[in-house]
Amino acid sequence: MRYDLQSMFDITGEVAVVTGASRGIGREIAMAMASLGAKVVLVSVSAMHLFKTVSDLQDQGFDVIGIPADTTKKDSIQAMADQVFQQFGKIDILINCAGVAHLENAIDFEEAMWNWVMEVNLKGTFLTCQAIGKYMVKQGKGRIVNLSSVLGLKGRAQDMAYSPSKAGMNQLTKSLAIEWAKDNINVNAVAPTFTQADAERGLLGDKAMYEKILSRIPKGRLCEMEWIVGPVIFLCSPCAEFVTGHILYVDGGWTVS
Numbered sequence: 001m002r003y004d005l006q007s008m009f010d011i012t013g014e015v016a017v018v019t020g021a022s023r024g025i026g027r028e029i030a031m032a033m034a035s036l037g038a039k040v041v042l043v044s045v046s047a048m049h050l051f052k053t054v055s056d057l058q059d060q061g062f063d064v065i066g067i068p069a070d071t072t073k074k075d076s077i078q079a080m081a082d083q084v085f086q087q088f089g090k091i092d093i094l095i096n097c098a099g100v101a102h103l104e105n106a107i108d109f110e111e112a113m114w115n116w117v118m119e120v121n122l123k124g125t126f127l128t129c130q131a132i133g134k135y136m137v138k139q140g141k142g143r144i145v146n147l148s149s150v151l152g153l154k155g156r157a158q159d160m161a162y163s164p165s166k167a168g169m170n171q172l173t174k175s176l177a178i179e180w181a182k183d184n185i186n187v188n189a190v191a192p193t194f195t196q197a198d199a200e201r202g203l204l205g206d207k208a209m210y211e212k213i214l215s216r217i218p219k220g221r222l223c224e225m226e227w228i229v230g231p232v233i234f235l236c237s238p239c240a241e242f243v244t245g246h247i248l249y250v251d252g253g254w255t256v257s
């Protein structure tokens, strides 16, 4: 064989920044990357929750640190990127997981809530790509994965900001992929459907809503965390060298049905 299959999935020693990592999908991705030998920087706006998560992971033996930062504030996110580069001398991987949602009827949807969702999900993702992209362009190497959603493609009643923000994120992913292809930076998105963890947190509404969501998923199940983690790691690993500008749906077939 001309290539070493094992090294194609190897991210040992890579420096990875994961935003929105104090909980949920971001925490899970950070833990998985650390278990594969990456040096992982967890970022979140909520310092108290972040340091609790970081200390839990360190207690389990994971090589992680935490830096509180607000992705919607240019100075805050640039200071985080500068600190990571000063400490490790490189930044190989960025996972944009920071995200928020708000559901409300269109007529009652408040401007402040619309701004908040768009700021975190779309502007925050751009500012983080920009802050870390500066270092990736200089080093001539990088992998970025944005956490999008099936709702970036599909509409949903009451979803006046989240769905448009994820659609914007998909387009941002494609534009950055084109601009930075020459700099050896791959930019992709992973777009999951609703997770089982969301259902357990009571975020999917009543039983009728839960059944409606399930009926849209040909595989008839909600998404488990590990089914998101795997595709994210694939996109960060050497075997995804030629995959860029792609929106990878992790949706049990929802978006093709």
Ligand SMILES: NC(=O)c1ccc[n+]([C@@H]2O[C@H](COP(=O)([O-])OP(=O)(O)OC[C@H]3O[C@@H](n4cnc5c(N)ncnc54)[C@H](O)[C@@H]3O)[C@@H](O)[C@H]2O)c1
Binding pocket: 019, 020, 021, 022, 023, 024, 025, 026, 043, 044, 045, 046, 069, 070, 071, 072, 096, 097, 098, 099, 100, 120, 124, 147, 148, 149, 150, 191, 192, 193, 194, 195, 198
């Ligand atoms: N959970 C799902 O079913 C699902 C499905 C599709 C897509 N997604 C996307 O995946 C991502 C993670 O989802 P989750 O369910 O784990 O979310 P979550 O609500 O559990 O966690 C969100 C994280 O983002 C952080 N955050 C929020 N605003 C921030 C800011 N301004 N700066 C820095 N950090 C900030 C929070 O502190 C938290 O750590 C989101 O972008 C979400 O839209 C989630």
